[in-house]
Amino acid sequence: MRIPRIFQDSTLSIGATVNLQEDAANHVGRVLRMLPEQEICLFNGQGGQYQATIIESGKKQVIVRIDSFNDHSVESPLTIHLGQVISRGDKMEFTIQKSVELGVNVITPLWSSRCGVKLHGDRLDKKLEQWQKIAISACEQCGRNTVPLVRPVMSLENWLAEPTDELKLTLHPRAAYSVGTLPTPANGVRLVIGPEGGLSDDEIALTEQYHFQEMLLGPRVLRTETAALTAITALQCRFGDLS
Numbered sequence: 001m002r003i004p005r006i007f008q009d010s011t012l013s014i015g016a017t018v019n020l021q022e023d024a025a026n027h028v029g030r031v032l033r034m035l036p037e038q039e040i041c042l043f044n045g046q047g048g049q050y051q052a053t054i055i056e057s058g059k060k061q062v063i064v065r066i067d068s069f070n071d072h073s074v075e076s077p078l079t080i081h082l083g084q085v086i087s088r089g090d091k092m093e094f095t096i097q098k099s100v101e102l103g104v105n106v107i108t109p110l111w112s113s114r115c116g117v118k119l120h121g122d123r124l125d126k127k128l129e130q131w132q133k134i135a136i137s138a139c140e141q142c143g144r145n146t147v148p149l150v151r152p153v154m155s156l157e158n159w160l161a162e163p164t165d166e167l168k169l170t171l172h173p174r175a176a177y178s179v180g181t182l183p184t185p186a187n188g189v190r191l192v193i194g195p196e197g198g199l200s201d202d203e204i205a206l207t208e209q210y211h212f213q214e215m216l217l218g219p220r221v222l223r224t225e226t227a228a229l230t231a232i233t234a235l236q237c238r239f240g241d242l243s
Contacts, residue, residue: 010044038054043145074144078103080191101141111155119153167183170199172204178216190212
């Protein structure tokens, strides 16, 4: 059986005995029904991973002993900050999950004029918490030991205006640049993806005002979730670690 990878948001050290947090304990004890003496792999987002042995496993509590540390990393040399206008239904969850698998480092959910999602107060807070858990789960699955941050929701304009040395990119079917002709990003990439209805003319003008370069992916119009993942994949192939 494949050794499960579990995120544990706490200090970890060799020889320590650790009581797994509620979500992790539920997954190991209830879902996987793992028993004492079985092995799991822990990571806390601070780099590397820890091999551990279960010493107590119940429905409400799982205790493990940390046996060793492996300074393992599958992080891409290309850092990507994705600014994704919030999409409807499970499309946003899908985009977050797959973009983490593809190596994105930071995700900022955005409001725009054509965003069809209405979230406020507690609903928004719970949604942000859910999105961060999806990012953690994607790391558990794909082998990443550094968890991308899902930032609080911002307006598109405020995000575009943030000072940065990243290569700033947006998609356009008549853009001058293709991925193959982009300059090499010395400080990573900041990529904006619009909603289902696309960015408005005013918002496209804002991307130009804040010096975002238009990038061409091909002649076809892509759905928002397809556009994000296609752009990330193309960038990773060109500048990162996909081949």
